Amino acid sequence: MPAHGPEEEDKPCRACSDFKTWAKAQNKTTLNPPNKMAPAKATDCPLDKDELGRSTWGFLHSMASYYPDKPTRREAEDMSKFFNIFSKFYPCEPCALDFQEDIKKNPPRTDSKDHLAKWLCERHNTVNLKLGKPLFDCSKIHERWRDGWKDGSCD
Template identity: 70%
Template sequence: MPHTHASSADGDEDKPCRACSDFKTWAKTQNRVTFSTPGKNKQPPPQRRKDCPLDKDEIGTATWSFLHSMASYYPKKPSKTQSDDMTKFFNIFAQFYPCEPCAVDFQEDIKKHPPQTDSRDAFAKWLCERHNTVNVKLGKPTFDCSKVHERWKDGWEDGSCD
């Protein structure tokens, strides 16, 4: 069942959280007017526009892409301030991620495994491990963390990104 927000202050009480479910699941929960064709009470599946709010899967893909890119471009030897700021970023990020169950899960994970922000390589590896933790929970394949910079910064060694 999709997550629902119970925030009456903004009028979203008991509405399904689009950011917490995939589009098909979310679409099934929406009230739609059926077409009045004699003998038929079915409605056609909704046409998905390109400019719709992101669903859980789209937010996740975009977020991981951004975070891995950020990690691969992080300074090789960050200053103490940069390291502290990145740690703060992840703690704040985990509080405001739009999918509440995902946010809570990530908050718990980074309490157990605090951000490793002392170097680019340590940070990229830490983030890859966090992503793999999520992938395992979702039944998805894990990623070889030794290849994060190849995937997110330098391009594949076979030249297929050139």
């Protein structure tokens, strides 16, 4: 990630925080007086950390599930490069640095759709474990991200 000047050090990073934390850091409140409903967050606001994460994982998993069964050498190289470059420019710097370290230890497996999708699922589960979130059953990745659930609930 690019180096930040001293004035940027204390500035809250919306992509690194959930909305409530970011809003508090901006000296704003998301709470209303008792008996009043909180206003809905506008849908055209910048993504917070949680929204960015969900959107990113959705994009990456979908991309992996539509990757070729038998990629060419060039496609496999390009996909490996993509993940390495992606990890350098992800907007949440702590997340980016963590992902960079993870893929150094566990390089992208780009020799097939199934290997790439499983590799990505394992990377996602590594993050979920750190965040105390449930782990995903990696045997169901294509059902979740390409084909739809076998029970027909996505039809």
